[in-house]
Amino acid sequence: xxxxxxxxxxxxxxxxxxxxxxxxxxxxxxxxxxxxxxxxxxxxxxxxxxxxxxxxxxxxxxxxxxxxxxxxxxxxxxxxxxxxxxxxxxxxxxxxxxxxxxxxxxxxxxxxxxxxxxxxxxxxxxxxxxxxxxxxxxxxxxxxxxxxxxxxxxxxxxxxxxxxxxxxxxxxxxxxxxxxxxxxxxxxxxxxxxxxxxxxxxxxxxxxxxxxxxxxxxxxxxxxxxxxxxxxxxxxxxxxxxxxxxxxxxxxxxxxxxxxxxxxxxxxxxxxxxxxxxxxxxxxxxxxxxxxxxxxxxxxxxxxxxxxxxxxxxxxxxxxxxxxxxxxxxxxxxxxxxxxxxxxxxxxxxxxxxxxxxxxxxxxxxxxxxxxxxxxxxxxxxxxxxxxxxxxxxxxxxxxxxxxxxxxxxxxxxxxxxxxxxxxxxxxxxxxxxxxxxxxxxxxxxxxxxxxxxxxxx
Numbered sequence: 001x002x003x004x005x006x007x008x009x010x011x012x013x014x015x016x017x018x019x020x021x022x023x024x025x026x027x028x029x030x031x032x033x034x035x036x037x038x039x040x041x042x043x044x045x046x047x048x049x050x051x052x053x054x055x056x057x058x059x060x061x062x063x064x065x066x067x068x069x070x071x072x073x074x075x076x077x078x079x080x081x082x083x084x085x086x087x088x089x090x091x092x093x094x095x096x097x098x099x100x101x102x103x104x105x106x107x108x109x110x111x112x113x114x115x116x117x118x119x120x121x122x123x124x125x126x127x128x129x130x131x132x133x134x135x136x137x138x139x140x141x142x143x144x145x146x147x148x149x150x151x152x153x154x155x156x157x158x159x160x161x162x163x164x165x166x167x168x169x170x171x172x173x174x175x176x177x178x179x180x181x182x183x184x185x186x187x188x189x190x191x192x193x194x195x196x197x198x199x200x201x202x203x204x205x206x207x208x209x210x211x212x213x214x215x216x217x218x219x220x221x222x223x224x225x226x227x228x229x230x231x232x233x234x235x236x237x238x239x240x241x242x243x244x245x246x247x248x249x250x251x252x253x254x255x256x257x258x259x260x261x262x263x264x265x266x267x268x269x270x271x272x273x274x275x276x277x278x279x280x281x282x283x284x285x286x287x288x289x290x291x292x293x294x295x296x297x298x299x300x301x302x303x304x305x306x307x308x309x310x311x312x313x314x315x316x317x318x319x320x321x322x323x324x325x326x327x328x329x330x331x332x333x334x335x336x337x338x339x340x341x342x343x344x345x346x347x348x349x350x351x352x353x354x355x356x357x358x359x360x361x362x363x364x365x366x367x368x369x370x371x372x373x374x375x376x377x378x379x380x381x382x383x384x385x386x387x388x389x390x391x392x393x394x395x396x397x398x399x400x401x402x403x404x405x406x407x408x409x410x411x412x413x414x415x416x417x418x419x420x421x422x423x424x425x426x427x428x429x430x431x432x433x434x435x436x437x438x439x440x441x442x443x444x445x446x447x448x449x450x451x452x453x454x455x456x457x458x
Contacts, residue, residue: 022253024329031162043111044079044108047081050079052076058096061104066085066106067081084106087106110129126150137164139165141166172257176395177249179250179310184247184388185389186243189239190238247311254400262292269314290311304341306337309338360386361385
């Protein structure tokens with residue numbers, strides 16, 4: 001035994017002698033000369049007492065950074081765990097003979113870890129084991145949040161060795177219902193006047209006045225005053241246009257907690273592209289109603305949603321002409337939203353809302369004449385156009401469980417192909433199927449709903 005080791009062991013022995021060795025602080029392992037010894041497991045920052053059947057004169061530890069030792073007597077050794085790992089403790093007799101080698105395994109203190117785990121997460125069925133210098137967690141927890149808490153606590157006791165075999169129990173599949181609602185209103189009004197004098201006609205003469213851009217016979221009023229040699233022709237044009245468009249889509253999608261799911265109802269348009277070598281290829285751009293979301297069941301019925309939604313449509317008014325023969329590529333009008341929200345089972349969020357209001361007006365007149373009071377209206381034309389668009393995206397999340405296939409109804413079960421008599425004699429191209437009730441869909445299909453439900457084709 002070196003002088004440095006001897007002094008350290010003596011100092012440690014003095015400290016050990018000054019404090020009692022309770023059962024919570026130390027355990028005892030007995031070793032015998034010439035007999036294979038089992039590994040000595042020492043909890044981190046705790047001690048184990050090693051007793052030898054024969055007196056020893058020297059003892060040493062291969063790596064004092066893992067375990068420290070102190071002699072309590074000629075037959076007793078005090079072993080203190082300093083950091084997780086393995087080392088070897090060697091005992092030598094008075095004549096220098098080898099008494100035994102003991103493998104020392106310093107492991108995280110899982111007794112204290114289990115106690116803290118039961119205090120922080122009561123009721124959770126988590127099993128704790130040690131493996132080499134790490135901790136292995138297994139069992140079933142009720143939510144991802146509690147799983148993360150258990151892992152964070154385990155890293156305090158084994159910073160570099162936590163193996164997770166825990167699984168999340170309960171319902172962890174999420175059905176997302178998204179409602180895309182868009183309303184577009186267009187209002188345009190135009191009014192104009194034309195005056196022809198000296199027998200000119202309205203189709204090809206020169207007019208004093210202004211010409212509106214109505215171009216619709218339903219909004220024209222023509223008045224002719226005069227004789228064959230002299231006439232006054234007055235054309236009044238006025239038109240008001242109104243239009244309303246309603247767009248609504250309700251995609252439903254189900255995904256496992258933590259997994260991404262995507263949805264697209266629309267199409268793809270080919271776009272010519274040119275690579276670096278001048279070769280022309282085709283790239284397809286999707287359009288329609290698109291949805292990508294990742295649900296995470298955080299705790300109980302709390303759901304965290306990362307959502308990307310998009311509503312796009314072809315816009316021919318902004319087409320791009322790229323070919324000499326008149327070939328055009330339509331543009332896309334896109335409304336897109338990307339966000340992360342948290343809600344409970346069955347709750348809804350309006351994640352996006354936009355109100356677009358475009359207003360344009362224009363006026364033209366004959367100089368001077370258009371400024372005259374009252375009669376000046378005959379020498380002016382004016383118009384305005386207003387477009388309003390409202391878009392709302394609402395999401396609803398529900399925790400769901402799979403059912404038996406017999407419990408689900410598809411649209412094709414509502415109709416059946418016609419018989420030959422129904423087709424040729426009565427001209428029916430389809431025939432209604434027999435009435436489907438919840439009881440006819442199997443035991444799992446009885447959801448407590450009376451009457452027909454599911455998909456209905458009228």
